[in-house]
Amino acid sequence: MSLFKSWKSDGAVFAIWKVEETGGELRAMLGDSLPYDAELSALRAESRRTEYLAVRVLLKALCGEEKQVGHFPSGKPFLTDQSYRLSISHTRGYVAVALHPSAEVGVDIEQVADRVLRIAGRFMCAEELDGETEAVKGFAGDSRTSTLYYMLLHWSAKETLYKLMGEEEVDFREHLRVMPFHLQQQGGFVAGAYKSFPPASYQVCYMVHPDFVCTWSVQAKKYF
Structure with a gap:
């Protein structure tokens, strides 16, 4: 097994x-x-x-x-x-x-692959993209790996939120936001959902591995 x-x-x-x-x-x-x-x-x-x-x-x-x-x-x-x-x-x-x-519960797992670098602008807003430099400071990995993890965690977290929300026509770039965090092997951050009113926040946990990143959350949302 x-x-x-x-x-x-x-x-x-x-x-x-x-x-x-x-x-x-x-x-x-x-x-x-x-x-x-x-x-x-x-x-x-x-x-x-x-x-x-x-x-x-x-x-x-x-x-x-x-x-x-x-x-x-x-x-x-x-x-x-x-x-x-x-x-x-x-x-x-x-x-x-x-x-x-x-x-309600959500989990997402994503392979570590370069494709995310080419499409990050489709699902990350400017503030999320600009936050990379600060987020990866002190992370035990080379710059390419740190960037991959950082961007993949945004995609994965938004997939997890999408599963929790149960709504259709969610735009990952416009409706979902990962708040600033410092990249670690395992940790967590707050993510916001803005498609409906009032906007809600979720605690998302994560781990990174040489093969994948994984995020998960339980629906204990709070309103901004």
Whole structure:
């Protein structure tokens, strides 16, 4: 089994699975009582099928039993037995899951890759871009790695907020804002959501790893 990391925060359980198994090996970890094969048949790409199975195996590891995942029209996932609120994320080689018995929860995991450098202006406002120099001071890493982490954390945090908000047509650059923070291997910051009135703030936690960044939050929003 490849449970990479699990932890608890604000009443929620979070976990990351490192996907080292083949799709066949993951499928063998699950039974036949849920419609896995029918749902798998709708997924064309092998990578998507593997991610699908890894999420179900991780849910089984966390809950002690297999769980069926449904999706709202918006695409937001939920457990059909309503035992927990659910958030799911995946990136190359990893999947992440968050569970909370009553509160909305969000988790996001992103591969460390250069693409974020080319598109940062699409999801970061001028103040966020200008804050990089101060944010990365003292971080134990070279300047390129620090920049990647800083920008990826903005994207990932806004993905996490989007999952918590449950709203459509959210513009990451205009409606979501990450407040200034100092980059560390693991930490947290405040992020604001401005699409609705009154604007709300959320506490977002994060970790950085050579392969990925991960952010998470539980819906305990406060109003500015």
